[in-house]
Amino acid sequence: xxxxxxxxxxxxxxxxxxxxxxxxxxxxxxxxxxxxxxxxxxxxxxxxxxxxxxxxxxxxxxxxxxxxxxxxxxxxxxxxxxxxxxxxxxxxxxxxxxxxxxxxxxxxxxxxxxxxxxxxxxxxxxxxxxxxxxxxxxxxxxxxxxxxxxxxxxxxxxxxxxxxxxxxxxxxxxxxxxxxxxxxxxxxxxxxxxxxxxxxxxxxxxxxxxxxxxxxxxxxxxxxxxxxxxxxxxxxxxxxxxxxxxxxxxxxxxxxxxxxxxxxxxxxxxxxxxxxxxxxxxxxxxxxxxxxxxxxxxxxxxxxxxxxxxxxxxxxxxxxxxxxxxxxxxxxxxxxxxxxxxxxxxxxxxxxxxxxxxxxxxxxxxxxxxxxxxxxxxxxxxxxxxxxxxxxxxxxxxxxxxxxxxxxxxxxxxxxxxxxxxxxxxxxxxxxxxxxxxxxxxxxxxxxxxxxxxxxxxxxxxxxxxxxxxxxxxxxxxxxxxxxxxxxxxxxxxxxxxxxxxxxxxxxxxxxxxxxxxxxxxxxxxxxxxxxxxxxxxxxxxxxxxxxxxxxxxxxxxxxxxxxxxxxxxxxxxxxxxxxxxxxxxxxxxxxxxxxxxxxxxxxxxxxxxxxxxxxxxxxxxxxxxxxxxxxxxxxxxxxxxxxxxxxxxxxxxxxxxxxxxxxxxxxxxxxxxxxxxxxxxxxxxxxxxxxxxxxxxxxxxxxxxxxxxxxxxxxxxxxxxxxxxxxxxxxxxxxxxxxxxxxxxxxxxxxxxxxxxxxxxxxxxxxxxxxxxxxxxxxxxxxxxxxxxxxxxx
Numbered sequence: 119x120x121x122x123x124x125x126x127x128x129x130x131x132x133x134x135x136x137x138x139x140x141x142x143x144x145x146x147x148x149x150x151x152x153x154x155x156x157x158x159x160x161x162x163x164x165x166x167x168x169x170x171x172x173x174x175x176x177x178x179x180x181x182x183x184x185x186x187x188x189x190x191x192x193x194x195x196x197x198x199x200x201x202x203x204x205x206x207x208x209x210x211x212x213x214x215x216x217x218x219x220x221x222x223x224x225x226x227x228x229x230x231x232x233x234x235x236x237x238x239x240x241x242x243x244x245x246x247x248x249x250x251x252x253x254x255x256x257x258x259x260x261x262x263x264x265x266x267x268x269x270x271x272x273x274x275x276x277x278x279x280x281x282x283x284x285x286x287x288x289x290x291x292x293x294x295x296x297x298x299x300x301x302x303x304x305x306x307x308x309x310x311x312x313x314x315x316x317x318x319x320x321x322x323x324x325x326x327x328x329x330x331x332x333x334x335x336x337x338x339x340x341x342x343x344x345x346x347x348x349x350x351x352x353x354x355x356x357x358x359x360x361x362x363x364x365x366x367x368x369x370x371x372x373x374x375x376x377x378x379x380x381x382x383x384x385x386x387x388x389x390x391x392x393x394x395x396x397x398x399x400x401x402x403x404x405x406x407x408x409x410x411x412x413x414x415x416x417x418x419x420x421x422x423x424x425x426x427x428x429x430x431x432x433x434x435x436x437x438x439x440x441x442x443x444x445x446x447x448x449x450x451x452x453x454x455x456x457x458x459x460x461x462x463x464x465x466x467x468x469x470x471x472x473x474x475x476x477x478x479x480x481x482x483x484x485x486x487x488x489x490x491x492x493x494x495x496x497x498x499x500x501x502x503x504x505x506x507x508x509x510x511x512x513x514x515x516x517x518x519x520x521x522x523x524x525x526x527x528x529x530x531x532x533x534x535x536x537x538x539x540x541x542x543x544x545x546x547x548x549x550x551x552x553x554x555x556x557x558x559x560x561x562x563x564x565x566x567x568x569x570x571x572x573x574x575x576x577x578x579x580x581x582x583x584x585x586x587x588x589x590x591x592x593x594x595x596x597x598x599x600x601x602x603x604x605x606x607x608x609x610x611x612x613x614x615x616x617x618x619x620x621x622x623x624x625x626x627x628x629x630x631x632x633x634x635x636x637x638x639x640x641x642x643x644x645x646x647x648x649x650x651x652x653x654x655x656x657x658x659x660x661x662x663x664x665x666x667x668x669x670x671x672x673x674x675x676x677x678x679x680x681x682x683x684x685x686x687x688x689x690x691x692x693x694x695x696x697x698x699x700x701x702x703x704x705x706x707x708x709x710x711x712x713x714x715x716x717x718x719x720x721x722x723x724x725x726x727x728x729x730x731x732x733x734x735x736x737x738x739x740x741x742x743x744x745x746x747x748x749x750x751x752x753x754x755x756x757x758x759x760x761x762x763x764x765x766x767x768x769x770x771x772x773x774x775x776x777x778x779x780x781x782x783x784x785x786x787x788x789x790x791x792x793x794x795x796x797x798x799x800x801x802x803x804x805x806x807x808x809x810x811x812x813x814x815x816x817x818x819x820x821x822x823x824x825x826x827x828x829x830x831x832x833x834x835x836x837x838x839x840x841x842x843x844x845x846x847x848x849x850x851x852x853x854x855x856x857x858x859x860x861x862x863x864x865x866x867x868x869x870x871x872x873x874x875x876x877x878x879x880x881x882x883x884x885x886x887x888x889x890x891x892x893x894x895x896x897x898x899x900x901x902x903x904x905x906x907x908x909x910x911x912x913x
Contacts, residue, residue: 156225174216175196334369335372371510766844805884851901
């Protein structure tokens with residue numbers, strides 16, 4: 119609200135400025151009824167002086183009123199211009215007389231004075247009772263004798279310096295209402311213009327106005343055609359279309375004004391028709407100007423594009439037939455909207471909008487001159503008919519210049535975009551060449567398959583893997599080259615890919631080579647969809663035949679190493695096995711001999727001792743059977759060991775049972791520290807047992823190399839940081855200098871004693887298989903500590 123109040127105050131401050139501009143309009147007239155003619159009335163030389171305020175008026179038609187001696191002292195003073203209300207209320211008679219005395223000053227001696235008439239009706243002028251000018255038939259109600267004339271030919275007045283002359287006017291206009299409705303001022307105006315002695319000078323501008331309007335028509339038409347052609351080739355800028363319509367309306371307006379001046383200055387019917395056409399075209403021009411301004415505000419199309427033709431038609435019809443005041447009010451409202459839109463565009467910093475603002479400023483200045491406000495050297499009469507021409511030229515050229523600036527800016531932007539597009543095309547071509555080179559020279563086979571499974575494209579490596587020439591694979595279904603046992607799975611994966619699923623894992627299967635053999639390939643495939651909706655699958659193929667053969671040989675070598683390690687462990691376990699079997703055999707022998715003695719002594723009827731002896735025999739036999747079964751399970755290598763959740767302490771204990779006799783036979787003290795917490799791990803039980811046997815055997819071998827009475831092997835299990843830990847510690851010779859090599863296959867420090875160098879290698883192989891880790895280091899006692907860490911099983 120304060121902002122609106124401030125604007126109102128600022129607008130009120132402008133009122134004195136407008137009043138100051140209007141002050142020069144007031145005519146410097148002398149005593150009413152008499153006009154002193156002096157050289158001061160013509161400060162600019164030949165420019166006319168308008169006379170219409172100091173006349174004496176009398177209604178009626180008496181020819182004697184032209185005589186100088188006629189007494190007009192009782193007549194009232196009135197302007198020769200009047201409003202339609204004066205005629206309607208009887209204050210202006212259809213036929214009347216006007217009289218004005220001209221007091222000629224001596225300063226005009228030697229200078230001629232000419233009279234120029236601008237009239238709307240029939241008029242006769244008398245100088246000292248003598249008829250000097252006549253146009254139309256005064257007093258007739260016939261329309262053909264009611265004339266419209268402006269800027270008539272000058273009439274020379276024969277005036278004597280120092281004398282007072284009488285200028286009388288006989289005037290009539292029976293069509294005041296129609297004349298006023300056409301927008302013409304009612305009545306007449308007499309302009310006095312000085313000239314050189316004995317020279318008849320025509321008023322400046324009569325011919326120039328026709329030239330001016332012709333210039334407006336031609337220039338507007340040329341600009342309309344130009345911008346229409348621009349719009350034809352560049353439809354994105356609708357402002358060119360709107361301006362073409364605006365310029366076309368100005369062209370028609372200028373042509374109508376030209377023909378109106380030629381055909382409509384002496385015939386009321388013709389003038390009436392041209393007046394309606396001109397007002398309709400003027401309203402169309404204003405509305406199209408508003409439409410153009412709306413289109414450039416914010417660089418968006420106006421919201422009323424669809425209804426604007428209806429608004430335009432309604433506005434033109436209203437302007438053609440509505441009263442003049444209504445038409446002017448509508449034009450004023452539309453003009454205010456144009457100015458408001460221009461102001462919003464300026465505040466919105468629309469680029470180059472100042473050009474149109476400059477054109478509007480020039481147009482406003484021209485309008486001020488047209489309504490009678492002199493601006494500097496521009497005098498009232500000579501230039502007051504030119505402002506409409508200048509205003510039309512100013513606003514048309516400014517709008518065209520604005521669009522030209524935007525078009526130039528668009529051209530610059532297009533040039534930049536074209537350069538960028540060219541650079542993008544070159545970069546794209548270079549990128550395409552680079553990627554095509556990568557595609558063609560890729561180590562993997564690359565192919566493109568459509569949604570039917572047909573091969574669309576394949577690189578050289580793909581053709582090498584399959585062994586077929588391009589003509590036999592391109593355009594063919596790729597599934598024809600797949601081994602039959604893999605075809606169902608390939609079809610399922612291909613269907614999932616076509617449905618949009620992203621398969622991140624590689625698929626391995628065999629293909630039929632051109633030589634009839636098989637090749638094992640690993641395939642990764644992903645689909646992509648084109649803008650047209652077609653689905654293609656890019657497949658990457660790696661020939662892993664040699665890799666799989668190497669894996670097979672590696673597995674065979676691993677199995678051989680395991681069997682060798684087991685053989686090496688058999689010698690270690692032999693002593694323990696002998697001890698284990700001897701004990702049950704001795705028990706069997708003892709109880710068998712007891713039964714034999716009892717049989718000989720005739721005591722077999724004692725049932726209890728016999729049964730007890732037989733129980734001991736059965737238990738001993740079962741113990742031997744268990745030892746043999748355990749040996750068989752340890753010796754026979756399973757075809758495919760399977761991992762399961764195993765309690766780590768159990769296989770370690772089984773391994774200890776097989777090696778405990780050897781430990782004790784070497785006078786080694788055994789320390790056991792079992793974990794109180796469960797240690798579930800996912801591994802193979804027999805391979806865990808093998809790990810324990812090999813680590814214990816390695817500790818015994820290290821202790822055999824030292825001579826000390828306190829030989830000791832410590833076996834520990836514990837839970838630590840989410841892992842199951844097995845430690846085997848001794849106080850033997852410790853790790854060799856080549857400590858980092860002890861886990862290498864066939865590395866051994868006691869080959870003289872029959873070492874194979876596979877024990878610790880097998881340990882590392884099994885631990886790595888179970889995703890664990892094995893480390894070794896020397897302890898404070900000089901011996902070695904082997905630590906195995908395995909991840910705890912989940913759940």
